[in-house]
Amino acid sequence: MINKQQRKAFRLGLIVNPVAGIGGSVALKGSDGADTSQIALSKGAEPLANQRVKTALEEVSDYYGEMDVFTVAGDMGQTVCEELGIKHSIIYTPNDTQQTTSYEDTESAARAMSSLNLDLLLFAGGDGTARNICASVSEGSTVLGVPAGCKIHSGVYAITPKAAGRIVKMLVAGDLVSLTDADVMDIDEVLFRQGVVKAKRYGELQIPAELRYVQNVKMGGKESDELVLQDIAAHVIENMEDDEIYIMGSGSTVNFIMEELGCNNTLLGVDVLSDQQVIQSDVTAKELLPLIKDKKVKLVITLIGGQGHIFGRGNQQLSPTVIKAVGRDNIIIVATKTKLQALEGRPLIADTGDSELDKALSGPISVVTGYHDLVIYPVGYEEL
Secondary structure (H helix, E strand, O other): OEOHHHOOOEEEEEEEOOOOOOOOOOOOOOOOOOOHHHHHHHOOOOOOHHHHHHHHHHOOHHHHHHEEEEEEOHHHOHHHHHHHOOOEEEEEOOOOOOOOOOHHHHHHHHHHHOOOOOOEEEEEEOHHHHHHHHHHOOOOOEEEEEEOOOOOOOOOEEOOHHHHHHHHHHHHOOOOEOEEEEEEEEEOHHHHOOOOOOEEEEEEEEEEOOOOOEOOOOOOOOOOOHHHHHHHHHHHHHOOOOOEEEEEOOOHHHHHHHHHHOOOOOOOOOEEEEOOEEEEOOOOHHHHHHHHOOOEEEEEEOOOOOOOEEEOOOOOOOOHHHHHHHOHHHEEEEOOHHHHHOOOOOOEEEOOOOHHHHHHHOEEEEEEEEOOEEEEEEEEOOOO
8 A cells, every 4th residue: 555644745756758659640550660750750740648748747736746756858757847847856868858769768767766766657658668667667666657659458557647647646645545466568569550469468567556547458359249240330331321421440340340341441540431432541630631621521430448448549540630520429439238348337438638528528428239229328537
């Protein structure tokens, strides 16, 4: 158990991977690889990791004066601390403090923080960043991830940036919070970009056991009940209108619909249909907007099994601007009842990066679970 009252100030470590998830909006499926972040930037991608950390730390604003914060120079932590007026100490400086920082910087910073007797190491990134932290921190370190990557299979991340902030707030406030071990998972991004998901466990990290706010490890594999998927596909296809544009999200359930249409599909990307034919494959966020401008549009998406995310995990091409242009009433969520039951009553999660949009998306929503078979399921907000 952690009890902050035993210390004069809460000792918080902060490491930000500034390029985490940068490839998502431009259909690069991640940011791993020496040149990927530069390619993403050249395609117009915008780094969002620091904004997500800022969202998390704003939840702790009443307690800034009760924290000793140790962080990394530049965009790996210093920038967001200065923006929020959080007093901090720099314990590591990368060779390049801007957007070309590397996984070696993350690992070096984590090793430097391991000797500081931290109460919590807060880090922002995706599965690759979690691997770096896992490889570098000392045994018994307590960590928590702010989700900022494209692919997040690991169980060490909060479900949203705000959720991460709420856990930190509980700890700083002196609430008794149990600890648990969570798996660190990652997939091969080279294969991922080819439509192949190959996940591997890389270890475990100790995290706060606030299960309301921490995501489950992603369920792997395709839906096994082919008959149910055929029913879902039949319902969606029957209701397709010739004068509408259809944005087809990622995931195996949507992939099955595309297969039933006889269309080539980007399993881990976003495709666009008109008259039940692909008009553009594996689109980026910027490419989507002109395709749907002044058009009647529907968006077909599914949820991440075991986690419940409908936005913000693996589909960053569906930017807040795109989602607003589509409108909540034109979002078609497809999922088997088995997939919904696996959530054990937890709500669906919209983590778009725009809190007002997340709030607007919340509330009961229809989910297609079969042929002419829909259920009402909640999209959460307040508890996130």
